[in-house]
Amino acid sequence: MPLIALGLNHLTAPVNLREQVAFDAGSTEEALRELTGEPGVEEAMILSTCNRTELYVGVADGAEDVPQAWLNRHHRLTPGKLDEFLYLHRDDDAVRHMFRVATGLDSMVLGEPQILGQVKDAYQQAREARALKAPLDRLLQHTFAVAKRVRTDTRIGAHTVSVAFTAVRLAEQVFTDLRQACVLLLGAGDTIELAARHLVEKQVSRLIVANRTLENAHELATRHGGYAIALADLPQHLAEADIVIASTAARQPVLTRAMVEKAIAARRRKPMFMVDIAVPRDIEDSVGTMEDVFLYGIDDLRQVIDDNLRSREAAAREAEAIIDLQVDRYMAWRRALGVRNPAVDMRHHAEVYRDEVLEKARAMIARGKSPDEALAFLANTLTNKLLHHPSAALREAALSGDLDLLHAAGRLYGLEREAGED
Structure with a gap:
């Protein structure tokens, strides 16, 4: 699910245009319900302040244009009127933009602290409107942690001028x-x-x-x-x-x-x-x-x-480095959402093997075999079934010199640690 950040701010649009697309607190919740009802819109948050109006939206593939069309329609603007003033960030860039906004790096006053409170208010409004799902909710939580770290680890907030x-x-x-x-x-x-x-x-x-x-x-x-x-x-x-x-x-x-x-x-x-x-x-x-x-x-x-920017420019560079690292971490988590966890499949297959072999062991006892014979059959057969495919793959890796797979198997089964302990 692509993530986009669409908006305009004090750098891209004059105040008379920012007025036309602003959302007040009383109308934001209904606007969020309207926006998330649009085809292809999965989740959304609206951030509207004196300096910016931004939509953070999770959309289905192919629906990236829906938020802009909705923004024009919602404010009864002529199609195309906002085109030269809007910016659109996707995925990694959208995450980076949100981090920069929340930490004050994108503010008129570099490092000003009020914007973080405004982002938190926007998050609360989106929650109350039930407009958030896991990816965007997780991004907001990550954003607050990043903003706190930037404030703690840099001097971006020192002598801030609001x-x-x-x-x-x-x-x-x-x-x-x-x-x-x-x-x-x-x-x-x-x-x-x-x-x-x-x-x-x-x-x-x-x-x-x-x-x-x-x-x-x-x-x-x-x-x-x-x-x-x-x-x-x-x-x-x-x-x-x-x-x-x-x-x-x-x-x-x-x-x-x-x-x-x-x-x-x-x-x-x-x-x-x-x-x-x-x-x-x-x-x-x-x-x-x-x-x-x-x-x-x-x-x-x-x-x-x-006139007050120079003293905070070095701190801003430090903050950008922190943000770049945190963008990578959030996007790694987001990409993992679309990958099926192999542990789920492994457990399912193991449980299927277990049930099959257990049923056969019970049948042996019912036919008069001793419990010891049934347990030996159960242990040997289950071990062979569980290790057959991994053993075959490792033999092939050894023959072909696939060291990456061999080392990965060692880490997966804890063999490298056991060898080190010896």
């Missing part, structure tokens, strides 16, 4: 002293949580957390000394913010141009700095054209991030 940290650093470049700034956070997920931690470390003046679920906003704000508002109350508080960092799971923008225009007017045209790290975007694109607003999107962070 997207959230990069957003805060960019804000710090605009506002030299964040202790004078009011920051509005849109959302209450992991990325916003990380941003809040970094802002607290910078001793930001005020922190406002806005979220669709007020309870979640309140919990996050309480942990970091801020105060919470509902997204519905955003227009009343927007003018207070010098900095806005947005990362919600909304499908449509939560911050519109009209809202920002009113806020800028209330601020008497005092500039606002905004970072939108959500996909789909949280802030209307046209906000970026306003004179008194400095809007940065997820792709704009790349230059800031690139």
